Amino acid sequence: MKRLLASRWLGVAFIVALLILWELSSAFGWVSSLSWPRISAVFRALWEISVSGELFGELWPSLWRMFAGYFIGVAFGVLIGLLMGSFRTIYSLLEPVTEVLRPIPSPAYVPIAILFLGIDDEMKIFMIAFASFFPVLLNSYSGVRSVDPVLLQTAATFGVRGTRLLWQIVLPSASPYIFTGMRISLAVALIVMVISEMVAASNGIGYFILAAQRGFKIREMFAGVVTLAIVGYALNRIFLAIENFVLAWYQGYTQQQRN
């Protein structure tokens, strides 16, 4: 019993309990059932739009935009973060402008992006990339600053410098920080993807949720939200699996340092 209470099944059981509460609250009319369908009905709707292919027809364009934007943002974030961390001049040049741009909430510049890029994929990918960029940038920069100088001097004794030093020593040294930034950005990318699709789109999961709400297809609306929960959870698990694989050395290393 004690083992059960400490395990992750406790959390899973709590989720099941909440779903049962949802079901009962709707069945007994504790909440206005017009906008609060039973969770069983939501899952049935989710099943229906899945088998009809409607859900995936909306999900693929969303995921494509999200990943396109995410990887562009990550690539620029790592590149510029490494440069800012390595060269004082580039840091002095770019640090103030990042500090000015970074606090602006991403949705605030959707209208501007629409003016310049229209309402198609370009705008959404740009938005996602722009928002994904900053967490990776800041963490890459911190990662470079935290590289042990002894590692750099060791490389110097072997005649390694310049881009080779950046690629062989600085990048792997900073990779735990870069991964932290990438994990934050992944969540940000999902958020901005949904927002950009709700503002202007003719497909995508964000569009689907909003359209369902406007068409009083409440069960489908909830089904869309549940889909996002599943997608977000899955993305995070996949990311952690990749991180555990790539940074296996880091976990062993930090564990050793603590002992």
Place this chain on the structure above:
Amino acid sequence: MSATPYLSIRSVRKAYSSHGRTTVALGGVDLDVERGSFVSIVGPSGCGKSTLLQIVAGLMPATGGEVRIEDRVVREPPPAAIYVFQQYTRSLYPWKTVERNVAYGLENREALTREGVRARTHEYIGLVKLDGFERHYPWQLSGGMQQRVAIARALACRPDVLLMDEPFSSVDALTRVGLQELVLRLWRELGLTVILVTHDTEEAIYLSTRVVVLSASPAVVSIDLPIDLPHPRDQITTREQPRYLEYRHRVLGKLFTAEGLATGDAAASAPAAQGAA
């Protein structure tokens, strides 16, 4: 006697300035090192012996004077010499296995084929007796083993000169003896020239063909002592020889005076030294 020594340190000075104050660490060090010799540098703490070694390694510029290896002035890490860091735990790449760490210097300094790198890597891993640990990560090894990885990595580049900064200072006593024997063996087998910085006088005398004592900063060479003890040396009997004890007496006496410590017959001269300073 040849006119030009293998490695020469000529009036090397090093001054640091911070907050408008200038501290002179090295006040003009002169030293010639013959090929194949084992030279240890000892000195009072903070005298700048590590700084001197880093200048020889081309990791730090001197404020004045110059270092030459075979008549070539050292301005950057010279191909003939490899520097082994004191902080081996921080000097090994934690994301690389033992094998990849040892191969690292090699891959960057020499144009070898993949097979060539592999063969050389295994040769030197074997030389420091780490066979079977190729796939381990450095952080999975003990301190002494990690330092052996660092030594193998340095030697795999086949340098003529090995520069070691207190390489045995952070391991336990027995591991330390093992590492000393390893370095002595490699020095003899590979015909290396070794310059070792240490704070351990006995280690310096036991290992070296020559011990150089630096004065307190601004450091200059205060004693340059050839060590005439037979090879191969033995951790027990060599340290019992009268001549060994004589060297020990001279070096420690000089160091204690420099540090202002009064012991035995050095006690009489200590107050005078303080009065002079």
